[in-house]
Amino acid sequence: MLRAIARALATAVSGLCKGAIWTLNFAEQVIRWPFSVIFGSGGGGRPNPHFEPAMSGVELLDEFNANRAHAAAVHELNRDGIDTVVRYAKATPSARSTIDLGGLAKDVRATLLTMDDNELRALANAGVGAVRKFLEGREHGIHGVPVARAIPADNAPTAGMTAEESVLWKVRSKLLKGQQSGDFKLSM
Template identity: 50%
Template sequence: MLQIVEDYVVRTDRGRDMLKAIAAAIAKLFKTSVGALRWAEDLVFSPFRAIFGSGGAAMPRPDFEPGMTSSELLDEFEAARRQAAVHDLNRDGISTVMRYAKALPDARPTMDLSSLNPDVRVTLLSMDEAELRALEQSGIGAVRKFVAGEDHGVFGVPVVGSVKESTEKHELSAEEKWKIRSIMLKSEGASSEFKLAL
């Protein structure tokens, strides 16, 4: 029995020694990895420490004195805004045409088109929704050519001079006059000339 107890003690001592050796190896590995991590950190941050200092003390803030007061800055901003607004003046009528093309159909009759050339006005007023949509989606260059009466290259949008020719007054024939007179008299209801006898 004594032999069994001695074997057990020897085995447990060996097991303890083995566990101590494993724990020591793990601790050494951990210390080595922490040291390697610190070395890598020093390697990465050393250029920044050289430029910005060691990091122990706060860096002094740069000294800055603005050259103008806040009211002067606002005045300069307002002047720049007014200068930018000058470019949006409607000297060519481009922005009016763009607003008219983008407007809803109910809002178009209330828009002021007085800054436009009469030919451009007639053309805009004679255009349908598809033509206005095509004009709206075209670029500023095409709208500028449209206002100038040049060939703009936008499919489906008439050139400014072409509408004027079709809307000019022409002499009505006798048949057209008769149709207009009959429509007017029917709408008044004052005449029974055109009623069919039943």
């Protein structure tokens, strides 16, 4: 008897579910009917347009990668040498000798070569506008970083030296002075 009751309940529930599905389908058709009259039956009998892509998936991926590389290159900051200065300032002391500073002005190169690690760290943490002002030799507002001034021409080079050799000699002497007097510096 329990089986008969269970079958009857299962049949009733099944009938209700089928009835509910039929009711939802009917309601959907009633709602769609005015739109199909106004806008047509959705293409009834018209063939789908033929489309064949002009490029393969590999070509499409190559073009996408090329566009991505081009978009990334637009944001490079090295128009005025900003990227070179920031990269030089962020580099370790041993890696600084491998960075090419040839695109920078002589006074900026001389200033960069005479700066100590604290000044370079402050320059590396500065904003793009301040670094641009540093490159132009204007007041930049970076605390502790000297302004890149033009190399004075009135400094008489020592006997047998050109002006550039004199500047290089001064830069080397300041660099070596920083290395030699490291024992007597105060730790900060």
